[in-house]
Amino acid sequence: MGTPQERWRLLQGQAQAQEPPGTRLAGARLAGARLLVGAGSCGQAVGALEVAAELRVGLGKLGLRVPVVEAGCTGMCYGAVQVTLNGQGVPATYSSITPSEAAAALAQILKKAPLSSHEAFLWNPDSQTGLPGLPSIPFLWGQRRVVLERCGLVDPGDIHDALRHGAYGALARALTEMDPPQVIAVVKESGLLGRGGAYFPAALKWEGCRAARGEPKYLVVNAEEGEPGIFKDRHLMEGDPHKLLEGMLIAAYAAGSSRGFLFVNGEAKLSFERLARALDQARSLGLIGKRILGSDFSFEVELRQGAGGFVLGEETALLECIEGRRALPRVRPPFPVESGLWGQPTVINNVETLANVPAVIERGANWFQSLGTEKSRGTKLFGLSGNVARPGIVEVELGHTLRDLIFSLGGGVSGKAGLKAVLLGGPSGSLVPPQDLDLSLEPRGKFPLGSGGVVALDGYRSILDVVHTLIRFNTGESCGKCTPCREGTARLSDMVAGLEKGRMPSTVFGELENLSEVVSLASLCGLGQAAPYSVLSALRYFPETRGVSP
């Protein structure tokens, strides 16, 4: 029956032959055309499904059978709802379409003609048919899209579309040309670090698991994403679920794992639905299950849903949850690669980490090393929100600066008050002062990246209100297993509240710093360890928090 690669080519050929249904009926001029509506969670929150419905009605009236697809988003949330014409050469995207305008906009969209007072562009550097090219969109032009390459441009509900765009090619290649140690070697050389917040080398986990004794070995995909202010994993799963599945399969092959859990945040309903559908389709094509693509590699995966709580995303709490208990972090060592689920060797990886893997295999370690900086290779997803003119999800090479993200890509601060601070890394993160906007964004820099939340705060905002929100969040989310975190975060929260109300004596600053240090050092898991960062950075870099006028 041929090698995995030959089988994959066969699948791809079949997908090609199944060009989107109905399009041939649209008339010669529009053969192959499809309209993709950016209907991720963000898009749906501002009317994407209504836009899709209006487009269908409008097409009906014109007698055109052009399919309208509820796709993922491009990440340009500021321009939601977006409509993209695909399958007609270079895709063309139109921003800020409301339900009431949708049908009337069709005539222009189908011609790829400009639409007055709407941002519109083509997905290549050139300008044609009156539409400008990518360089006119700083939000996209400033990015380096690797894991996001297909987001917003494919139908996440159709594996054939993913296959036409090359999905599972890297898996086929790994199964045909590489044994697991070779996969580990390539990923190790590439320098790929985990993207869930701890930035541990991905290949070392796989190698550790492979070497550990015990069967079965497990792979857990951490799609719990519960850090307020970041929504990148959802974006990826909603826009291109097959990217994650392919990365997961390659990682499982490398780590010698035969069973997996895909653990999705309980409130990420759209991610869950799209992954469930993608899994079914992948299974039916022999890409998941026994003897994948005819090789010796078999992998079964079960989709699970979380039930809330920030700490659930902590890897050992996640394992407890899968085993059917409360989400309380475990004491380490032993580390999960040696003793994880039910005491068996277990790899836990973040969604974005795994989504990087196909490109590393496809294009090689050298290519990956050419991205990012000397110490930190590759790209990183960031979520831009808060008081920024163009909020959304971006992918840039590591080593960019906050100034780039907020001013070049993000279009600067919304409103007139200027930038006061940036919250980097969510509730475990820090408040970055304007004088540090030019620091290189990489793991283990002056400010931890967390999983990539970037929230701009303008001059009207109270730093203490923000810090209080964060520490209160951490207090509420503390699982209570260890005292420094359980009692310490509550006490920190009270003290910050006192500061906010102007009721604290000046001696409190020393006390806050001491307590912060104790909580950081003595807590069992990352929640407690990182909870004081926001407090400390605020006291250190924002004199107003100490009652000193700036």
Place this chain on the structure above:
Amino acid sequence: MASEPQKEQIRRALASFPREQTYLLPALQKVQEELGYLPPWALETVSEYTRVPKSEVYGVATHYPELRLHCPGRRHIRVCTGVSCRVNGSLDVLRALSEVLGVRSGETRQDGEVTLEEVGCCFVCSVAPVVEVDGVFKGRVQSSAAASMVNERGRP
């Protein structure tokens, strides 16, 4: 107390799960999907089915924020007061909704019609401020439009 048909409904819903502890959370989620919350008798049924001690089932059911032990209001409105939303005016939205609905944040109205809550993030921060109405996210909500937003979906 539960009626016999209700119990039967739950037993049937559970039958798709293997009787192992790893399916405790999926089982509780399934029951909540069926009943809207987890009454004591349902916890007992889950305990019998999964063979996990009642005390542990109760521990798990009270641990996870998304599991509810009490019957919620008929309508469920949550306002995001995470950082990205509050710097875009979500506290004003919360106040407006609280006024219109006649219920304080964190409470269910006396008539049981509506529950109003704050939430730490809805993970669509880029379209802040965000309100979740019966599980559906609404982005870029203006406090002035908060009232009509509720009305549009049938004012409780």
